[in-house]
Every structure is written in C-alpha cells, then in structure tokens.
Amino acid sequence: MEMETKVTVHDAMTSNVVTVDHKLSIADAALLMTRMKVGSLIVKTKAGPEGVITESDIIRKVVSKNIAASDITIGQVMTKNLINIDPGSELNEAARLMAKNNIRRLPVVKDGSLVGILTSSDVMAVSPELTEILVVNARIQENQVGFPTDERPFPGACELCGNFMEYLDEIDGKFVCEECKEDLEGD
Template sequence: MEMETKVTVHDAMTSNVITADPGISVAEAASIMTEKKVGSIIVKSNSEPEGLITESDIIRKVVSKDLAASKVTIGEVMSRNLISIEPERELSDAARLMAKNSIRRLPVVKDGALVGILTSSDVMMVAPELTEILVENARIEENRALSPENERSVPGVCEVCGNYEEYLEEYDGRYICEECKEDLEGE
C-alpha cells in the first residue's frame, strides 16, 4: 500500500471563498452564511485575510451574550490568529496542522493573498486515508476535553439546529448533532 501520491492543498481546497469586510455587522454576516450555505466567512479588508468568523463564534460571542447582531461588527468577534497554509503544501501537512490546532478550516494563502479555503471535510473527500489523522486527533481531544481548560474538542454547535451538543458528527460536510443527523437520514 506504499504508493506515493502527492496530493496538494490546491487539489482539495475550495477556491471561491466567501469573504467579508471586518466592518460589516454580525447580522449581515449571518445572512450571507445562510444565503451561501456556509458555516464560516473569511474576514479581509484587502487581499490578506485578517480573521475568520464562524457560526459558533456568532453563537458564543453574540447570541449567548444577548448582544444585538446588527450592532456588533464581525471584526469585533472574529478569530484573529489565523493559521493558514500554502496551496502547494501536501494535503497530509494540512491535516496535521488542523489536528494539531483543533481547527476544521484552513485559509489557503499564496504570497499574502487569499486563494482558497480548505476544510476538514475537503480533506476527507479528496484523501479519505487522511481521515485517520483528523479522527485520531478528535480522540485525543475527547480525552483532553475532560480537563476543563480545553474548550476546543468534538463538542460544539450543530450546524443545522444551532444547539450546543457534547458530540457532533460530520454529515454531508457539516458538523451536526445526532438528532439532526437522524432527521436528515430519514428524509
């Protein structure tokens, strides 16, 4: 089974990334996400990405605090220290980077400009054999989740119903709770 196929980040990434200016409101960002059916938006004011805002950022930092989504800008609540990767890097490097940092989305940057986004579901679709790296990490995370200082593990916000759940499953490229998964499978 030792076959050396070099699959790059470029092979698996999505190049039409949904981006928005940091000055737009969280309400506007949420409506873009709904319209484009995406769970995150890359925030940038020029070609260089400055941050990322996800559905769970909106729920954790705005909804749970009962702030008015039309009064808060995405620049105020986005995740800033973006970890990114170059398009020519190997996909296995990307999987390891995601695993190490417990993230599911990697902006792809070439010469300072955003050229795409790579999600853990992209990795699984293009190179199923790398799922092990991602899943192995989830197991490590689950064990680590028992210690309170670690917030980032498999628990999270279901991308369908928006409820916070202890355990999310990946289904059709989205992370969803078991209840929504049963509903979708029953359709």
C-alpha cells in the first residue's frame, strides 16, 4: 500500500519575502521589485502584514491613470484585508483559496507573523497536478478582465511537454510553452 504524503504550504512557499512600509512611493516600490526580481511586495507593520502591492496594481491603479509614480505611496494603492494561509495548511487548500479569490499570491502567516509567501508559480512548481485548479481560474479571470487569453501569458506546466515554464501561451485551448507553441504553429 502506497502512503500518500501531503504537501504543505511550507513545502512550497518562499520564505524570504520582500517587505516594505506603506509610505514608500510607487516609483521606489517599482525600482525595488525590479532590483529584487519579484512581482509583489508585502506591506508590513509591527502588527504584521497589512497589504500587498503587485506589478499589476501599479499598472492598473497608477500607470493607466497617468499618475506620477513618485507622487503616490504604496498605502494609497495597495490591496488591504489580505487573505493569508498557515504554513501547515495543505497545498491543495491554498490552490483552491487562490482560485476562489482570484489571487496569485498568498502571504503565509504563523501566529500573526509573516513567515513567507506562496505564489501560483510556487504551487505549480511543487504540485503540477494542482495546475488545473489555477489554469481554469486564470482563464475565467482573464475573460472577466476583458483581455483575450492569448495575450496574457502566465506560469505553469506546459500541457504538451509537461515542463514548468514562467510563461505559457494559449493555443487552441491548451496552455503551452514557447517551444511547443512553435511546433504547433510550424505544422
């Protein structure tokens, strides 16, 4: 009999989270994201995580409105009332929570303290079988936002070769890596 091991949030999360103060300007936040090669920053106070600012927040709430990034603070555009998860929770529970709430990043909190961050990329890298939960959600979310799904690449396991990639494109209803996309289009 095979013993099933449960993969926890702790197994997949990134523990070195980049945190910032809510008074930081959006310009400085964008510079920090670029320098640290991250897509989000957690806004933290002594009490714990209080918000998150993502690349898409900056584009949707600042750049698209032609607001000078140096004139606005993270606190003015961050997402508050964070949904978070315990590091001991099962990974499939985290994937469902992300899908249900249309989020791609979950702060990991233990006893009120931020201990890590779990992204949809982390989930898919550790448990490719959970990709379907996130892929279906991404398709729904992108259609709701009004972007054609073929214009919004996102991370996951290629549905043809199975390799995990940072960017997948949708071709004929399948999410595929660049190499498989070229093979399909080359036919």
